[in-house]
Amino acid sequence: MLTCSDLRKGSKLMIDGEPHVIVQFDFTKPGKGQALYKCKLRNMITGSLFDRTYRSGESFEPAALDERDMQYLYQDETGYVFMDQKSYEQTTLGEDALGDQKYFLVDNMEVKILMFGDRGIGITLPNFVNLRVTMADPWVKGDTAAGNNKPATVETGYNLQVPSFVEAGTLIQIDTRTGDYVTRVKE
């Protein structure tokens, strides 16, 4: 069983017999009071979202889901298609199941697909992905202050903040767990 202190964004719990994932998580604690764990949960079968607040002392059943190594093939009108490279079985995930993770998929990427029975319901990406910047303001010469940042768009359409020296065409590494810029990739 899990306790409140195990909960975080991405934790998967069984609630009423169905797997749920925590999509937003915050810890709060009023004054000298009890800890509260504010969660937004997504039912991984139906996709429905709801809020729930837990108090310390509550316990949770982890959602025991099999993970299968698969490769990302392509996107079509039904969704995102993955293939088990050993059995050649394919599974398709819809937009809802991927959320922002769709921005970090690259052709032939090896991922883990979460299975509920024989159905794919979620994905675990590699922690880091390299993507090319397609749009960013040019580097203003002389702007070398270390803390400066600016918005940029990468090849998948994802928007994020990057350091001022990153320009269109630069290959950058992104942390898929946070969605944040990590570093410029040497080519």
Place this chain on the structure above:
Amino acid sequence: MQGNWALSKKRPRLEQRARIVQTIRSFFFAQDYLEIETPHRLPGNAPEAHIDAVQSDGWFLHTSPELCMKRLLAAGYPRLFQLCRCWRAEERGTRHLPEFTMLEWYAAHCDYHALMDHCETLLAALLPEGKLHYRGQCINLSSPWERLTVAEAFDRFGSRSLEQALADNRFDEIIALEIEPQLGIQRPTFLIEYPGALAALARRHPQRPHVAERFELYIAGLELANAFSELTDPLEQRRRFAAEETTRQKLGKPPYPSPEKFLQELGAMPEAAGIALGLDRLVMLLTDAETIDEVVAFTPELL
């Protein structure tokens, strides 16, 4: 090799933070407060049911410098302040760090009303323009700030009364989820007069003994400081510590040794008031930061 971008991009706020700390020090020096340092590692903390310490080689990291500060008050130091790291186990959220910076100050011959005035003048020193812009809101800092009793706050913002919330054991949830987001929006709010049972180290109100002379300061829905008129009765303090320690042990928490030196010296402490203000949260407000992560160089996750 490039440096870490997550660290580089914090620089503007870290520079502001350093200036804020300088202003705070000048503010207290100008009012004849003595800056003091007390040990971070203690045999035990003041027992409180819902505050958990981090263990350190058989002792505990302090959750607040309160006990040592009060022993200094009892020894005749009239005005003290401290800026220090404190540790609270398993507290991590957008407004919580397990290791954070506390600003505490204590003044003899004062009560909690005087501390409310101090908060108003401290913020005036930090923001001479008298206005705070935070997350698209503009908060008017001109004195006096709103004073709202806990009972009034439940009536105004809660889904049930204070009495009902206490009876249902839902006090903390209603405060955190229903009331806090409404406090300190147009101007800062002092939430005052907590139920007596929720203030283990505070003095009871002389005319209304069911409430404690305790307040919490809220700005923009953010809980910034906790303060009270200090309890100076060693026998009453011993009874309350025993009750809190019993609750802690029922919840399976490690026992603290009774703080005997503190209890022995408490009888010599003059009437006094003390306050603990979360420095990181103050910096969040003054630098318009959405999360506490943005105002410290290193979060645990960056280590």
